Amino acid sequence: MNVDLPGPGDRLRPGARRLAAAVLGLLAGFFCVLLGPAAPAAAHAALVASDPASDTIVPDAPNKVTLTFSESVQLISGKIQVLAPDGSRADQGEPQATGGTVVIPLRTGGGRGTYLVSYRVVSADSHPVAGSLTYSVGEASAPPAEPGTADSVDPVVRGLIPVAKYLGYVGLVLLVGPVLVLALLWPHRLSRRGPARLVWTGIGLVVGSTVLALWLQAPYTTGSGLFEVSGADLRDVLGSTFGAVMLVRLGVVVAAAFLLRPLLNGEGGGSKADLALLGVLGVAALATWPLTGHPTASPVAGVSVVVDAIHLGAMAVWLGGLVMLVGYLLRLADERELGAILPIWSRWAATAVAALIIAGSVQALIEVASFEGLVESTYGRLILVKIALAAVVIGMAAYSRKLVRSRRAESGPGPLRRVVIAELAVTAVVLGVTAALVQIPPPRTASAAESAGTSTTISQTVADDSVSLQVDVFPATVGNNSLHLYAYTLDGKPLPVVEWTATAALPAKGIEPIEVPLLRITDFHAIGDIALPAAGEWTLKFTVRTSEIDQSTLTMTAKIS
Structure with missing residues (x-):
């Protein structure tokens, strides 16, 4: 293969403008998260039944209240209570949650009148679920006053959550793709100092976004302000499924950082055993993203988690490789090196794009579930926006692949660099849309909430x-x-x-x-x-x-x- 590649003068040009363009794309995605439609405080699970049923009259005071949700939930300390008609607490002891069922024990000998049940729990995809219902014993009466706004979420907290997710995605891109290129494609003669800084930046972003997400989860679940977090709130978060997954992510990333040092320092590129272990850690880290999101509450959770991890991995390989290409290889590698690297990278990119399309399509089908959900819901419309942007990027990728395979002198690195920078800019916005999507209930859960809100009794x-x-x-x-x-x-x-x-x-x-x-x-x-x-x-x-x-x-x- 004969590709017209940069001469020495080209290699000496600073790549600041190209990197700046890619950074501007990342910032565009960042502001897409900040300035886009605010993520609603809507729950991603729904109360589908209760015993006693809402707004019904039962002849005798029950000894418990049972709430049934559309997916499994976890309890938040002190956020479930039953108030008697006189405003006193009718519940006693601690509620118990098993899957999607919550049982609230009641005091015996409750009086006649209307009771108020208020609840706030965390759904399987880490979002808070809040609401209230009433039932009456013997006869209806004026219900007790509801204890504040149980379903509130601080707007600052709500706005920062997708920002933290976006920074985590960017960190993943700067970590996975560059490490793969350094391990398998990087020329031995070139310094690894610049790519190493990129990888350490990625590690810092992943760690920082994870710590921020752990902090934000406390006020998000309790409904408090950003700085109104107590030690007990943080302990509850760390003891939850969300906290456990985030701690695993931190542990995996820290372990990977130690294994990466020889590779980043150029000390033989790391042993084969270290590289194999890095691969295992990479798969484990990727799995932590779907384990705290919509896939865990999917009707086919196992399939959704695997598909979402593949989607993230393909995205990180593709975009991270593009960053390495435009930031370093197209500037620094010589003709012989690029002649060997570009065809391999082109095949990688084609495989990653195919995985993105297939995994993204499967996940969208699971979450959207119907054509109406695609066009009539905010989630579905954002999916359409993401598809349109992805189509543009895929077109750019096809053109860059054509440039790589071209033998014409005019198809040198200049056009290829420009196309790759454009790819990065558009995909950065795609990341912003993705970060917004994880905060919006998909149509399948929105439909469950709607059905639950309409009692057929x-x-x-x-x-x-x-x-x-x-x-x-x-x-x-x-x-x-x-x-x-x-x-x-x-x-x-x-x-x-x-x-x-x-x-x-x-x-x-x-x-x-x-x-x-x-x-x-x-x-x-x-x-x-x-x-x-x-x-x-x-x-x-x-x-x-x-x-x-x-x-x-x-x-x-x-x-x-």
Whole structure:
């Protein structure tokens, strides 16, 4: 292969302008994070069910409240409580979390009225989940006052989190790609001082961003300010899954720094055993990014973690190699050296780009889940922006590969340098979009939150002159449904019932009354199950006999979807 390469005069030119252009690209990505749409404080998990259910009336005070989330959660000390109608604490002991289920033990003998459950937990992808719900015992009353804004996140903290992630991505780029080039492609005669500074900068950025992320996680999860972090808050973060993964990242990077010293100092490039161990540490470090993000909460978590790690690794190899190319090799290497290096690098870049496309496509399909999610959600639209920018970069990469393979004298290093600098500038913005994406709920979790926010339980009270009947129908959809019936006097006291009967009919579709088998649970509570074959306005009719001669017939309609 014969490539027209720089002469001595070209090699003596300072590369400051080229490096400055690449740095400006990185800064553009940085400001894309700072000035782009603020990452919402929306949770990446959703409360999908509770027992007692929200806004329902139960006959007796329960001994616990159970919250069920769409993904596994971890508790935050002191951030879950149940308030009685008089404002006193109704919970006792410590809540327990198992997967996505949180159990809150309650004091016995709770009074009648409306109770408030407030919660703040951490979802599997490290984002806080906060909210509240109410339920009533015996009868509804004015709910107790909610204890502050449980779902708040300090805006400074919220803005700094994607910045920390962006700096971590830049550090990864400056670490992985340059180390690979130094280990396998760097000419022996060239000094390693400049690339070594680049690698140490990458290590510093990864370590610094990790420490910053650990600090930010404390106020992020508790809802406090940036400098309102206590020792207990930090201990909770370090004891969480997020903290454990971050500590692993720090340990791996520090261990890699010791192994890298011979390679960076030019002392034989490091032994084969050291290089193999560096490869293992590199894979372990890459895995820590998806283990604290969306992939851990994916429906196929194992696949998502592996795919995301491949995506990050390919990105770091490609961009880090481009930095080495434009910053050092195209300036300093001679014709013979570049003739050997560029074809190999070109194949590496092609492989990395292919891995980026495949891994990115798989991950987007998992997170977006539907075409509507792609075009109607903020996450999906940012994915489209990222795809458009990536297409531009891939076009540039294809052109640079063409230049590398060209034998024409006019296809020298000048055009190649300009194309590589442009690639770096655009991909820096792509990194900024990526840093913003990790703070935005993907459509699959946003959909879970939306479904959770809309309860399908029908809870209705019907009454006549002597009986007040509370009826709960769940899930109020076509198919099997459960009915709960509670009988009260008009002043809200439990009313013993001798005999219950119920029917369900859908006159609009010619469905005659279907008898609902009922089981008497207590004197004033009965349950039943019925399969409703069609959607529509069903007519439910109940007969409640309270003595040998007294009975009431009550009717209500229930919209079944």
